[in-house]
Amino acid sequence: MPEKTYSISDLASEFGVTTRTIRFYEEKGLVTPRREGQKRLYNQADRVRIKLILRGKRIGMTLDECVEVIDMYDPEHNNAEQLHSLIARVQDKRARFEQQRRDIDEMLKGLDEVQALCESALAEAGAAN
Amino acid sequence: MPEKTYSISDLASEFGVTTRTIRFYEEKGLVTPRREGQKRLYNQADRVRIKLILRGKRIGMTLDECVEVIDMYDPEHNNAEQLHSLIARVQDKRARFEQQRRDIDEMLKGLDEVQALCESALAEAGAAN
DNA sequence: TTTACCGTTTACGTTAACGTAAACTTGAGC
DNA sequence: GCTCAAGTTTACGTTAACGTAAACGGTAAA
Incomplete structure (x- = not known):
């Protein structure tokens, strides 16, 4: 087909x-x-x-970085040396992504706090009536 | 001090x-x-x-988006209406960050697969000797 | 056949986030 | 008093990632 x-x-x-x-x-x-x-x-x-x-x-990611990552998926790698260099590049990207995940978690934590403050302020305002 | x-x-x-x-x-x-x-x-x-x-x-994030988020931290919000609108903006940002976390997890999954392929290829090449 | 889309190429315009260079000031050390 | 590093302002330059506009070709419906 x-x-x-x-x-x-x-x-x-x-x-x-x-x-x-x-x-x-x-x-x-x-x-x-x-x-x-x-x-x-x-x-x-x-x-x-x-x-x-x-x-x-x-x-x-920039477009160039996207290409870098996408290119990792197609096996242009034959010998052991290339495989090791590919693994090294994978580790680099992994480190970057993990940093980003930490950053996002921090951001989310901040949002949680803001929301909690808002809600307790609203509760207090409600109780005042 | x-x-x-x-x-x-x-x-x-x-x-x-x-x-x-x-x-x-x-x-x-x-x-x-x-x-x-x-x-x-x-x-x-x-x-x-x-x-x-x-x-x-x-x-x-762009610098403007950074400002948006940072501004959420200082309480320029008094009345209930402003508090509700702030909570809504918090939800929007949260959705964005959660999407990003999913994206990052997918990226990491892809890297895992690439690395696994590399390592099994290396193992095979090693066994061939 | 004309209208209406969908597609194409070419090319100049735009915005964000700085880089880079020039020309000047200022306080610290010798 | 001179030098030197660190600071300042002003201003033009640069790159990425498209936006936008013009001018044109193909085809399907009215």
Whole structure:
């Protein structure tokens, strides 16, 4: 069965971005859809790459960093040396993500405190009536 | 006892940024150190704000978003209406941060898989000898 | 056939978050 | 008194990640 394909506006609306954004990612080499005549045709792999890019962006990664991570997924690695270097890069990214998770947890803790203060202030105001 | 203060380069080196960055934050109204003559003097509150800004930046927040969050911490809120609106904003931020945490967890999962593949490939190569 | 979309390329514009450089002041140490 | 490091202001430069506009091609419905 033929693989499912997507038009550029399919993906744009699915992911809530503009077609310009997707073409821009192509300019930068992040996706390489095939063409049907003039029109771009995206396959499942393209779609996944875009999804990964947008996930990266949500946590503040640059497009170049997104590429770095995505490239880790395809095995251009043959020998032991390359495998070790890949593992090292994985560790670097992991450290970064774990730092980010700590940052987010701190942020959430702060929000909890603010909310608790708000609610106790509201309770007090309510009790005053 | 007088509050502890910091020079601009104190904070710059503590946080690993340039003095330009800190002055830029002042231009944008994110910090307002007092002056001793010509020189800027930062107090503990200023220092904490900068710390919060940089934490926000690490998870991809814009400076404006950092201000939004930081502003939630000081109580400019008196009446019940303002308290409810603040709680609503807290919920919005919370949702965003939780999404980010999910994104990070997915990223880490991906890294785990890559590393596992690398290690099993290395084990296989080792066994082949 | 005309209208209405969807798609395309090309190209200039925009915003955030600083970098960088120049020119000047000021207090500390020699 | 001179130097030197650390500070200041002013101002133009830079990069990433698209936005926006113009001008055009294909096709499907009215």
